[in-house]
Amino acid sequence: MESQLRNVIIIGSGPAALTAALYNARADLKPLVFGGARWGGQLMLTTDVENYPGFPEGILGPALMEKFRHQAERFGAEIATVDVTAVDFTKKPFTVIAGNKSYKSKSVIIATGAETNWLGFPNEQRLIGRGVSSCAPCDAWFFKDKKVVVVGGGDSAMEEALTLTKFATEVTIIHRRDEFRASKIMIERARANKKISFILNSEVVDVLGKDKVSGVKIKNNNDGATQELVVDGMFVAIGHSPATEIFKGQVELDEKGYVIRKAKGNPSTLRQAQDSGSTGAYGMMTSVEGIFVAGDVHDYHYKQAVTAAGYGCMAALEVEKWLENQR
Ligand SMILES: Cc1cc2nc3c(=O)[nH]c(=O)nc-3n(C[C@H](O)[C@H](O)[C@H](O)COP(=O)(O)OP(=O)(O)OC[C@H]3O[C@@H](n4cnc5c(N)ncnc54)[C@H](O)[C@@H]3O)c2cc1C
Structure with a gap:
């Protein structure tokens, strides 16, 4: 394999x-997937997923990810549950280091996700998916006629709160x-x-509840009450x-560390981009050709x-096309 x-x-x-992986495996590209020591991504943290199409009764997050994995493996994707610790995208073929071994590839898809910034105390972690969430569009439905708190002061906190008002009292x-x-x-x-x-000048210092959230403990930052x-x-x-972290200096990242999808030739419409053979800002290529x-x-x-699955499909189809054009 190495x-x-x-x-x-x-x-x-x-x-x-x-x-x-599913798409590239079905295109016979024999993809090698480094899934990380904590494979499965963010949905492994949650319980019911009710907005993934195809599961009208809902499905548990980890069960959904098992199905994703099984489907990709069925068509020949090789999945190694080790972390990638370094990459070198400055030379072709590209180098990926995982489990102290070095692997070479003509192309790479970066799909390492993003982690929620949690408050970080044990009861919060224990109750994720049991009343603790970081995704109102995903979970607001579960709080019909209930009371909730939103922690934060940025646009996303306001947005989450507004979304929740459709259900919560x-x-x-x-x-x-x-x-x-x-x-x-x-x-x-x-x-x-x-x-x-x-409630301003205040922080949540604990989440209460045995099997599900029953309350939060708040500390006032002015008087400590x-x-x-x-x-x-x-x-x-x-x-x-x-x-x-491992992609710093390898592909362009924005100021918050998100990977930038790089436009080639600045197409102003998707059609223009597709006509010119480069999907550019509408496509999934990074600042490095082949990544x-x-x-x-x-x-x-x-x-x-x-949407993540949709982007995965787009990236895989673009890899396939790009590899064909390299011949
Ligand atoms: C609690 C919770 C509940 C949610 N509920 C829903 C829901 O009901 N419906 C919904 O649509 N969305 C939900 N979401 C959002 C959804 O989970 C994410 O949008 C989606 O998982 C993003 O997928 P992704 O493939 O981009 O990345 P992720 O799911 O973040 O997966 C990235 C993976 O890459 C791995 N990785 C990272 N670095 C490396 C490395 N160096 N080497 C190897 N592997 C690496 C990580 O360990 C992780 O397994 C929820 C999120 C959370 C946190």
């Missing part, structure tokens, strides 16, 4: 990577300062919504960290399993 020159190496094992935004990073318009929208209230709030859910909206990207590692906007 000495062989691969057509494509896929780094990651969430919906993006495993969809790319009360949404309390808890923010550690009295000023927001969120844009004025988002703050105004949140303030105008009767279901939303604010603590109080308990009875709620059914806590949405953490303090950002995500893309898993791109592609898919999923939450470049997409800080939609952050859904189905």
Whole structure:
């Protein structure tokens, strides 16, 4: 496996990577997937997934990822559950180091995802998927007629809160300062919504509940006083960290560390891009020819399993085309 020159190496094992693996395997490219020691991605952390098409009754996150993996392996994708520790994209063929071994490949798909920035205490981690979430579009539905808190002060916190008001009866935004990073318009929208209230200068210091969230403990940052709030859910909206440490200096990243999809020739419409044979900003190529990207590692906007899978499909099809054109 080590000495062989691969057509494509896929780094990651969430919906993006495993969809790319499925497509590339079915195109007979024999993809090698480095899925990481914690394979399966973010959905391994959650319980019910009810918005992935094809599962009308819903499916548990880990069960869904088992199916993704099984389907990719059925067509010959090789999946190694080791972390990639370094890459060299400056020379072709590209080099990928994993498990202290060096692998060469004509192309690479980066699908390492992004991790939620959690508050970081044990009860929060224990109750993820049991009332603790970081994704209102995914989980708001479960909080019909319930009370929830949203932690954060940026645009995404406001957005999460507004989404939750469609289902929850009360949404309390808890923010550690009295000023927001969120844009004025988002703050105004949140303030105008009767279901939303604010607790400022305060931090959540613990989540209460045995099998599911029953409340949160809050500390006031001015006087140190603590109080308990009875709620059914806590949405953490303090950002995500893309898993791109190993790609620094190898492909262009934006200021937050997300991989940039690079336009070639600046096409202004998708049709123009496709006509010129380069999908550019509409495609999945990075700043390096032959290195592609898919999923939450470049997409800080939609952050859904189905969009990550869609991007994985796009990247795989582009790899196939690109390899054909290299001959
Ligand atoms: C608690 C929770 C609940 C969610 N619920 C839903 C839901 O109900 N519906 C929905 O559509 N979305 C949901 N999401 C969002 C969804 O999980 C993500 O949008 C999706 O998983 C992104 O897929 P991805 O393939 O881009 O990356 P990820 O799922 O983040 O997977 C990336 C993988 O790459 C691996 N990796 C990282 N670095 C390396 C490396 N150096 N070497 C090898 N492997 C590496 C990681 O370990 C990880 O396994 C939820 C997210 C969370 C956190």
